[in-house]
Amino acid sequence: MSEEFKPGDKVPTSGIYKVMHDGHTQPHEVTCIEGEQFPPCNTCKHPKFVLVRTAHHVAHHEHFKKGK
DSSP states (O other): OOOEEOTTSBOOSOEEEEEEOSSSSOOEEEEEOTTSBOOOOSSSSOOEEEEEEEOOOGGGSTTTOTTO
């Protein structure tokens, strides 16, 4: 089973995460950036985040880094 993250946890790797709420809305996908914190939901406050697939942030990708 995939690891679940909660609001306040540090995003371990940039990518697309599935968000599951406390029943007020259907699960959906969001982009989260490594090093930032997973945010609380404005409605339920307790969403769970599960990594669907990793993705490099464009600013951190070797073909787009500044100063090369």
